[in-house]
Amino acid sequence: MKAAPRPCSIADTLALVGEKYALLVLREVSLGVRRFDRIARNTGAPRDILTARLKRLVEAGILEKVPYSARPPRFEYRATAAGEELQPVLVTLMAWGDRHLNADDRPVVLEHDCGEVLSPRLVCAHCGGEAGRDSLRHHVRAPGWTTAGPVEPGAS
Amino acid sequence: MKAAPRPCSIADTLALVGEKYALLVLREVSLGVRRFDRIARNTGAPRDILTARLKRLVEAGILEKVPYSARPPRFEYRATAAGEELQPVLVTLMAWGDRHLNADDRPVVLEHDCGEVLSPRLVCAHCGGEAGRDSLRHHVRAPGWTTAGPVEPGAS
DNA sequence: GGTGAGGGTTTGAAAATCCAACGCACAGGG
DNA sequence: CCCTGTGCGTTGGATTTTCAAACCCTCACC
Structure with a gap:
């Protein structure tokens, strides 16, 4: 055997959405951009890669294909419930980039219901x-x- | 011109931590695994790739190299303050995977100070x-x- | 009949990944 | 001194992915 990596939900999640462009696709869909051409342009993803990503995200149940024209057959991509639950990931990534990379001029600002610019905070749902x-x-x-690692740090 | 993608802090952040293994490296460091060999084994990253990722993360100010032996010169990798601020990303990814991929048996459980198993919730820091x-x-x-996209949806 | 939009697929070159092997510096044991 | 082992990489070459541009097909519209 050749030493499996640590079992981990982070790794499992990244296996689905960790490939290049996958989260940007989700960002576009969250913004309401649902069609192939637009997603391609707004993310910068090559068309063939985008095809592969969309397929994977649909298979994973994160996006779904919804027909918007029967002839010619055309689909748009929407986030499923599971897909929407990834939004906190996007928001958190964005907050980090806003703080550490684009401090002086944020490309996008999120406004919370309360009227303030959102700074997200992660809390325990229980307490x-x-x-x-x-x-x-x-x-x-x-x-x-x-x-720290596997119990038997070398052998099988 | 050839149509730049949407300016976005999510994309900028992913340019630093979106490559394969980068966030898993950060996960290990967060768990206290700071040495090359262990990080390699626990993440499954090939050694040359790991070298590249560590270099990039150090350059980005997310990790720092701290010497732990002068002769032979040896370093361990620690998260900087900026690196620790990425932890919410990891926690959020893990929560999603726990819910949608590993619902019946979570590889790792986070316990909050309050004594309960953490389910993370993103809130507005203001309200x-x-x-x-x-x-x-x-x-x-x-x-x-x-x-929806660029103002001038085609031309430059 | 020509043009254009939408949504892909194909093609071939360029880049990234993977894996095994190697290198080097030192520690410890015999 | 010699041999072995550990830690941390680097190197080489085969394999995958990515990329960009071109191509294709189906329709709508003029």
Whole structure:
């Protein structure tokens, strides 16, 4: 055997949406841009790559194809419920980039219902307290693994 | 000209951490795994790729090299403040994978200070209200762009 | 009948990935 | 001293992906 990587939902999620352009496609769909040509232009993805990404995202249940014309057969792409649940990922990535890369002029600003510009904060749904590094503890449940690595750090 | 993609902090952030393995490296570092060999094994990244990713993340100010042995010269990799601010991204990705891919047996569980298993929630730091799709409005500030796309949808 | 839009597929060159092997610097043991 | 092992990479070559541009097909419209 040749040492499987750590079992992890982050890795599993990235296997679906971690390829180049996948999250940008989702961004466009979230913005209401649902057609092939527009998504291609707005993301910069080559058309053949976009074809592959859309196919994968549809198979993963993140997007769905909805017909908007029968003849010729034409579809648009919409986020499913699962797809919409990825929005916090987009928002969080955007907030990081706004802070660290585009501090002086943000390309897009999100306005929250309350009227303020959104700065997103991750909290515990249960107690409402901040969910930051210092308030979290990892419990590795995958058999054979610990926080540091595999139990048997070499052999099989 | 050949049509630049939409200016966007999500894209800018992904240009740094969107390559394969980059976020998994950050995951390991966040878990306290800081040395080359272990990161390689736990993520599954080929060693040459890992070299490239670490270099890029260090240059981006997300990780830093800290010497832990002078002779032979050896370094470990730690998250900078900017790097730690990416943790919400990891947590959010993990939550999605836990819900949609590993619902019946999560490889890793996060426990919040309050004693409960964390389910993360994104809120507005200002008012504390949920920051979901329906409570957000996009304002595109980049010149020449609207929510739907470029102002002049073809020409330059 | 010609033109144009929408949504892809094809083609071939360029870049990134993967994996195994190698290199180097040192530590520890015999 | 010699041999082995560990840590951290680098190198070489085969394999995949990406990319950009061109092509194709179906219709709508004039």
